[in-house]
Amino acid sequence: xxxxxxxxRRPGALKRVSRTVPAPADLGNEVIGVRPGxxxxxxxxxxxxxxxxxxxxxxxxPLAGECVRCLEPLTDEVEAEFQxxxxxxxxxxxxxxxxxxxxxxxxxxxxxxxxxDLFDLExxxxxAVVLSLPLRPxxxxxxxxxxxxxxxxxxxxxxHHHDDAVDVRWAALGELxxxxxxxxxxxxxxxxxxxxxxxxQER
Numbered sequence: 001x002x003x004x005x006x007x008x009r010r011p012g013a014l015k016r017v018s019r020t021v022p023a024p025a026d027l028g029n030e031v032i033g034v035r036p037g038x039x040x041x042x043x044x045x046x047x048x049x050x051x052x053x054x055x056x057x058x059x060x061x062p063l064a065g066e067c068v069r070c071l072e073p074l075t076d077e078v079e080a081e082f083q084x085x086x087x088x089x090x091x092x093x094x095x096x097x098x099x100x101x102x103x104x105x106x107x108x109x110x111x112x113x114x115x116x117d118l119f120d121l122e123x124x125x126x127x128a129v130v131l132s133l134p135l136r137p138x139x140x141x142x143x144x145x146x147x148x149x150x151x152x153x154x155x156x157x158x159x160h161h162h163d164d165a166v167d168v169r170w171a172a173l174g175e176l177x178x179x180x181x182x183x184x185x186x187x188x189x190x191x192x193x194x195x196x197x198x199x200x201q202e203r
Contacts, residue, residue, distance in 0.1 A: 005117040007048040017044045023061060024122060027129055032065025032137045052087035052114060059125050068136045069145035070153050080128040086112050086119040
């Protein structure tokens with residue numbers, strides 16, 4: 001929570017704030033994120049406007065995850081920028097009041113409201129950090145990953161390879177072909193040629 005009391009609802013009033021806050025849970029995606037309790041460095045610029053307080057800032061956080069290629073642990077850092085309007089509740093009500101008497105007018109569910117002089121920055125920080133995370137983090141750009149046959153790490157063994165494996169079904173056919181080849185050759189050699197001319201008939 002951040003306090004805007006010093007702005008005093010004076011349009012144009014500014015306040016800069018730097019603070020370190022603990023990271024909430026589930027601040028990440030499936031492969032990388034910020035561990036709960038890690039320090040988030042937040043720098044804010046709060047500006048009072050007619051409708052509320054415009055908050056602009058940056059957040060920096062340490063990341064921990066695993067490489068999507070070799071599955072080794074990795075660490076990194078993320079820095080994200082954000083800007084959000086926190087509106088005065090009475091200003092929102094005045095804006096949404098139907099000028100023509102339409103009682104069905106509804107407000108925007110995504111509008112962030114000030115709670116007295118305070119505003120909760122957690123949902124804004126969460127969106128900023130998660131949207132800035134890499135979807136496929138790697139330990140290094142040229143990481144070769146794992147061997148598809150045995151799962152060995154290729155980075156530590158660049159000459160790693162496997163001999164071409166022969167499917168046992170094809171191996172059996174190959175043995176059968178080898179066994180039949182000389183038999184067919186010998187049969188063709190032993191076959192006697194057919195004599196030419198007509199056979200004599202006995203009277």
